[in-house]
Amino acid sequence: MTRYGVGYVSSVPTKRIRPHLRRIVLGVIGDANATCCATLVDEWIRCGVRHAVVAPGSRSTPLAIALAERDELQVHVVHDERVAAFVALGLGLDGIPAVLTCTSGTATVNFHPAVVEAGLSNVPMIVATADRPPELRGVGAPQTIDQLELYGRSVRWFHDAPVPDEADPAGWRPLAQRVFSTADAGPVHLNLPFREPLLGTVGELPEPIGPPLPVPRGMAASGPATEYDRQRGVIVAGGRSGVDPDDVVALAERLGWPILADPCSGLRGAANAVDAFESMLRYREFADAHAPEVVVRVGRAPASKTLSQWIARSDAPVLQVGGPGVVDPDRNVAAFCSLDDLQALAGAGNTPWMARWRHAADRAEAAIAAALETELSEPSVARATVVASSSVDGELVVSSSMPIRDVEWFGGVTARVHANRGANGIDGVMSTAVGRALLGGPVFVLIGDIAFAHDSNALLALRHRRADVRVVVIDNAGGGIFNFLPQATALSTERFEQLFGTPHDTDLVALASAHGLDATTVDSLEQLRERLAVSGPTVTRVVSDRVENVALHDELHAAVAAALSTR
CATH class of the missing domain: 3.40.50.970 (Thiamin diphosphate (ThDP)-binding fold, Pyr/PP domains)
Incomplete structure (x- = not known):
């Protein structure tokens, strides 16, 4: 006893x-x-x-x-x-x-x-x-x-x-x-x-003991990096890598290689970072002319399917650094290694490899900025939300469907976000943002209407918490990402809307207002920027048409292709 x-x-x-x-x-x-x-x-x-x-x-x-x-x-x-x-x-x-x-x-x-x-x-x-x-x-x-x-x-x-x-x-x-x-x-x-009774009086606590010992971590097997010493290399930076971003930048500068930076990587705007790579790689002439001989991937793979397909076409070996567990979704990792293992690589040397990437990236970014300057659209909303969050040193949480892609493709050099990309689920986006806001500081949220409604219980008692959450909801009456997939053209409109478009007819402003939140709909970029400057919790709804949104994305990619094709 x-x-x-x-x-x-x-x-x-x-x-x-x-x-x-x-x-x-x-x-x-x-x-x-x-x-x-x-x-x-x-x-x-x-x-x-x-x-x-x-x-x-x-x-x-x-x-x-x-x-x-x-x-x-x-x-x-x-x-x-x-x-x-x-x-x-x-x-x-x-x-x-x-x-x-x-x-x-x-x-x-x-x-x-x-x-x-x-x-x-x-x-x-x-x-x-x-x-x-x-x-x-x-x-x-x-x-x-x-x-x-x-x-x-x-x-x-x-x-x-x-x-x-x-x-x-x-x-x-x-x-x-x-x-x-x-x-x-x-x-x-x-x-x-616990047995009942569940209430009781706290007795004398056992004496404190020494600090906890760290749990041993298994190290990924290192590959012989010198075996993959090539001049035409790229660094693909994703999220949750566990690697110091400054070390990645230092490696890229030494090797003379571009960093294709996912917004979850924290490397947007860094030296050697290329931010508009999605549209650049959709232009086949540029993509083929800049196929890599080796790829260093840090952390998780970015959301871009265009990027993963480009790497697969190149048949370049992938050297994986960091990331949770084994990161090899395309089964093309040649070696798991650390940044230290890569110090033996010679890199691009005195070749114009990095300069060619920088020249193309500058043109691509200018074309995107010009196209999104005035009109209210899903890509311009993503860009405006990025600018607003970065201007006040806030955090940006985005959902894992179209918002993360719009930020990745068109968010620009200041795009630094968190997205729940482990399972890429629709659930918990609002709740994750609330958790971040409870630590203090403004947190911006870019989310679709389905994901917002799915996690609407995060709004319960939100107005009573000390949480500066500024939510932007893209309301395109359903699952906007599915309009980019083959189902949108292969199925009849009726069947597509039934199974994939799934309009919900929920008044999202009324839903947020029912929780006592400041909620409204805007119809211009100027109004959106004004709303984003107001401390939260706030909910701002932007209406979009799914079919028109697909066409606009095509136009943006075409604008980048035109900029890259100009000699």
Whole structure:
């Protein structure tokens, strides 16, 4: 028997114990719950945790109270569990995990999409789900599901903790430390079963122990980089690489190679960065004349299919640096290596390779800027939102359908964004942005109407949070990205609209206004810029036509081709 536990409680139902003994047993159980959770929270704070996201519920009472009673933590109560999980993801993007907790049952299932995204993108997250004790599992007890290994391989570690009244308190701090250390590499799932009563008095906490040891990281196998020493190389920079952008720039300058910079890479506007590569590579004459002999890819692959097809056509070996897990979607990686492995490469030397890329990029960027200067359109909205966010040193969160592509293709040199590109899902865009805004500073959001409606529960209580979120919703009455795909021309209009266009007829301004938010529709770039200058939370709707939008994109790519073909 330990100070906080009685070993016979699990085998003898408390209702069969004498009344005065039952009160003692229940008191010990409640106190053990409270003391265990207070210890976990204390240790997480010692490790550096500063934010917690609580989805309300009963079974998680001991942990929720332990979190709320610590002044060192900012506790964010979020009604919807799916929203709560993406808020935690947004909070964790800077590298420090937030604690995410909910009650037992299907509440835990609603965390899953964000856990998947965090797992694929190496975003730290401590997922602490409350659960029923073992004797209530598998017997039809209410609000009880199988929560063991619930998130599968999306989490870095799963642990079903012992019920606090049966546990050795000496193990609570080491458990908290292991959870925190392992969460450094992605989400961790700690399942916490609690017996009733859920309220109790916090007893003496176990003494603090030494700092947590870092979790060993497996290094990717390095390839013999000198085997791929070529003059005509390019560096493709994507998001979530774990590599210092300054080191990438230094390598590019030394090698004399262009950086084809995804807006998620943080390298737009850097030396040697080429920002309009999507339209440039659509011009076949330029693309063929500038086929690479070797490709260095840093982090994830950008969204551009044009880029990946160009690399595939070139048959150039790809050297992969950084990124979460194994990044080889096209199965063309010749070697996984570090930036240090690439220092032996000679690069372009005194050839005009980089100068030719820079000359073409300048022409392409000028053509895009001229075409988007005055008219309100989806590409010009993307560009205006980029400019607005960068002008106030804000963050820009974009959804993974057309917005990320419009920013990648037409956002310009200041385009630096976050997008949930691990799973590329539609869900959680607004919630992720709210998480970022809770850290302070303005956060801009560029999102489509379907994604906005899909995550509209992120608007719950948003006006009461200290969150400067400035949302721009492109309302084209459905799934705009599908109009760019073969389905749009291969199917009848009726069938396409039924299955892919999927108009929703939701009044998005009314939806946002119902949550007490400042929401309106604009019909000019000037009005949009004025709205983006206003502190949030605000929602600004821009109406677009999907068919006309496809035609405009074709015109923009044609304008770049014309600029590149001019001698």
